[in-house]
Amino acid sequence: MTITNALAGIAVEDIGEAIDFYERLFGRMPDARPINDVAEWKTPGGGWIQVFTDADRAGASALTLVVDDIAEELGRLSLHGIVPVAKAIGDFFKTAKFRDPDGNQIVLSQPQHGTY
Template sequence: MTITNALAGIAVEDIAEALDFYERLFGREADARPMNDQAEWKLPGGAWVQVHTDADRAGASTLTLVVDDLSEELGRLSLQGLTPASKAIGGFFKTAKFRDPDGNQIVLSQPQPGTY
């Protein structure tokens, strides 16, 4: 098997409420709305993040986004009214964890120098 890309899925109960959060998180509207209950953002590396309505699975998703400068992203998100639930610094990564309105976990992660 040759894997050429990935699409991460986030299950939410209310797409309209989720759109508000994810538009602030990504700093823009969705790149695609293939269906009324789906929104997709394309990431610079080519992968996609899809937010979709699935009430049975809402709140059980985790998404980790690798960023170049965690402090810069936290400043930008603070201006958007998004505050991390927790922050941590480890030997390999600095992280900040957010929760969307359904409780899905979104982790922003910056590799420590020399580890990525």
Template sequence: MTITNALAGIAVDDITEALDFYERLFGRAPDARPISDVAEWKLPGGGWVQILADSDKAGASTLTLIVDDLAEELGRLSLQGLKPVAKSMGDFFKTAKFRDSDGNQIIFSQPQHGTY
């Protein structure tokens, strides 16, 4: 078997409230709404991020998004009213962590030069 792609799922309590946050996070409306309680964004590399209404699991998800320029991304997100809850710089990655209204963790990560 060869794995060729991935779909990351994030459980939320209220899909309407979550849509506001994730549309600002991704800078656009979802690429697909296959059913009323699911929204999906396609990433340039081919993967997908899905938010889905699931009250039992809401707030327990983590998503890491790899970016080319973390500073640029933080500037864009700031204009959308989104501020990181934490930032860090390690030997391999610079990161900024965000939380949606359910407490799900979204991490933006930029590889350090020579590590990716």
């Protein structure tokens, strides 16, 4: 199999509340709203993050975002009222774990120098 791209899906109960959170997380409005219950953000690498209404699965999604400077992102997010529920430094990555309003897990991950 040759994978050329990826789409991450995050199930939420209230799309309006979720869009507010993810706009603050990503620092911008969605790149697409293909239908009322869906918002999408494109990543610089070409992938997409799709937030969609699915009350039965809301809160069970997980997303990891690789960032260049986790300290910078933590500072920016704190200005928007988004604070991590946990932080860790390992041999290969620095990470910060967040929860969206539905409880979905979002992890920011910065590779340690020389490991990526």
